[in-house]
Amino acid sequence: xxxxxxxxxxxxxxxxxxxxxxxxxxxxxxxxxxxxxxxxxxxxxxxxxxxxxxxxxxxxxxxxxxxxxxxxxxxxxxxxxxxxxxxxxxxxxxxxxxxxxxxxxxxxxxxxxxxxxxxxxxxxxxxxxxxxxxxxxxxxxxxxxxxxxxxxxxxxxxxxxxxxxxxxxxxxxxxxxxxxxxxxxxxxxxxxxxxxx
Numbered sequence: 001x002x003x004x005x006x007x008x009x010x011x012x013x014x015x016x017x018x019x020x021x022x023x024x025x026x027x028x029x030x031x032x033x034x035x036x037x038x039x040x041x042x043x044x045x046x047x048x049x050x051x052x053x054x055x056x057x058x059x060x061x062x063x064x065x066x067x068x069x070x071x072x073x074x075x076x077x078x079x080x081x082x083x084x085x086x087x088x089x090x091x092x093x094x095x096x097x098x099x100x101x102x103x104x105x106x107x108x109x110x111x112x113x114x115x116x117x118x119x120x121x122x123x124x125x126x127x128x129x130x131x132x133x134x135x136x137x138x139x140x141x142x143x144x145x146x147x148x149x150x151x152x153x154x155x156x157x158x159x160x161x162x163x164x165x166x167x168x169x170x171x172x173x174x175x176x177x178x179x180x181x182x183x184x185x186x187x188x189x190x191x192x193x194x195x196x197x
Contacts, residue, residue: 032080032082032084033051033077033079033080033081034049034050034051034056034073034074034077034078034080034081034082035049035050035051035082035083035084035087035088036049036050036057036070036073036081036082036083036084036088037083037084037085037087037088038066039092039095039096041095041096041099042099042100042190043060043099043164043187043190044061044183044187045060045061045062046058046060046095046164047059047061047066047070048088048091048092048095049069049073049077049081049088050087050088050111051077051078051111051113053111053113054108054109054110054111055091055108055109055110055162055165056077056110056113056114056161056162057069057114057161057162058095058161058162058163058164058165059182060163060182060183062184063182063183063184076113090108091165094106094107095164095165098164099194101194101197104131104132106165108165110162110165110166112161112162114161115156115159115161118144118146118149118152118156119155119156119159121145122140122144122152122153122156122157123156123160123161123162123166125140125143125144126157126166126167126168126170126171127166127167129167129170131167132195132196133170134170134171134172134192135170135171135172136171136173136174137151137153137157137171137172137174137179138150138153138174140153140157140171154179154180157171158180158182160182163181163182163183164191168181169181169187169188169191169192170192170195172192178192
């Protein structure tokens with residue numbers, strides 16, 4: 001038995017097929033609550049995760065290890081997390097198209113369960129900031145009905161569970177400087193330059 005297992009591990013394609021079959025079986029049995037995959041992109045490696053309701057998480061892995069992100073998903077969504085790359089093919093393709101400059105909006109079902117309260121209000125507003133546009137943190141605070149909550153808007157952007165797809169990178173400081181970003185300031189500058197081109 002160990003010999004068979006060793007051969008499976010040595011054969012990446014066999015391991016991939018086994019992983020895909022396990023994911024399909026788990027989904028069919030209703031035991032797959034969170035599917036995930038990683039993708040290499042022009043802005044670094046990303047972890048994508050989805051529930052049956054939709055895309056629930058996009059995480060920059062350059063700043064946070066995959067295991068830590070998966071632990072958070074297991075704690076906040078469900079412990080039934082499984083690598084199921086095919087289930088996230090559409091999300092991966094749309095992100096790749098966006099980063100190539102071939103897509104200006106995302107057409108994906110979203111699961112916003114990882115955000116609530118004031119942060120949810122901010123995230124909902126971020127979805128309305130169009131491609132190539134920018135708003136200041138103060139603009140967003142005023143738009144969600146709490147003009148004094150500029151710092152809280154910054155925190156909400158920093159905790160956006162779906163960066164890239166929900167465009168928190170389009171929120172900048174009042175003086176026009178870019179501010180911080182979950183993927184790092186260089187990634188934010190890259191995204192803003194991409195949309196300005």
